[in-house]
Amino acid sequence: MAKIKKKVKTIKIDLDKCNGCRACEVICSAFHATPKYSSNNPARSRIRMIRDPMRDVYVPVYAGEYTPAECMGRDKYIIDGKEYDECGFCRAACPSRDAFKEPDSGLPLKCDMCESEPPLEKPLCVQWCLNDALIYEEREEEVEEEAQPGDVEAALESLVGKHGLDKIADTVARMSKKS
Ligand code: SF4
Numbered sequence: 001m002a003k004i005k006k007k008v009k010t011i012k013i014d015l016d017k018c019n020g021c022r023a024c025e026v027i028c029s030a031f032h033a034t035p036k037y038s039s040n041n042p043a044r045s046r047i048r049m050i051r052d053p054m055r056d057v058y059v060p061v062y063a064g065e066y067t068p069a070e071c072m073g074r075d076k077y078i079i080d081g082k083e084y085d086e087c088g089f090c091r092a093a094c095p096s097r098d099a100f101k102e103p104d105s106g107l108p109l110k111c112d113m114c115e116s117e118p119p120l121e122k123p124l125c126v127q128w129c130l131n132d133a134l135i136y137e138e139r140e141e142e143v144e145e146e147a148q149p150g151d152v153e154a155a156l157e158s159l160v161g162k163h164g165l166d167k168i169a170d171t172v173a174r175m176s177k178k179s
């Protein structure tokens with residue numbers, strides 16, 4: 001398989017600097033609203049603040065890949081002696097919980113690094129984090145060329161998991177006759 005250069009974008013999270021203000025959730029949901037910036041609802045954000053203010057624990061978690069099945073094992077985190085919920089810091093949109101799902105449609109949400117045209121200098125959650133808890137980095141890596149499933153494919157996969165392939169195929173066929 002051919003090798004290509006790929007720009008890898010990462011956001012480093014400095015937990016010691018995060019104060020749980022949730023500005024990152026607000027701007028992310030506003031940026032992804034339709035039309036852009038017309039509303040903000042942290043339930044639609046692709047970054048979630050997991051908080052335990054009594055212990056001064058604030059953990060920003062980015063929405064990762066959609067997964068159609070629950071995983072077989074569960075992670076538990078112990079921070080400063082407190083055990084946190086299983087799945088609490090997981091990045092996946094998965095059938096076992098409501099996190100990282102669009103509240104109205106149930107479609108999975110995934111951080112897209114604020115893709116836009118023209119591109120932003122830095123993702124908006126990074127720009128809005130006044131405490132510098134989110135640090136944006138870019139690097140180039142040589143990787144094997146492979147097709148990545150896009151947002152539409154992930155959304156379709158989620159709908160098929162929820163309603164079954166036949167029902168989705170019937171609906172698409174019906175819609176295409178109307179258009
Ligand atoms: S990088 Fe953009 S899409 Fe990803 S969580 Fe931050 S604001 Fe949301």
Ligand code: SF4
Pocket residue numbers: 017018019020021022023024025049058060128129130131132133134
């Ligand atoms: S904007 Fe920064 S400090 Fe505020 S919750 Fe998000 S990561 Fe934490």
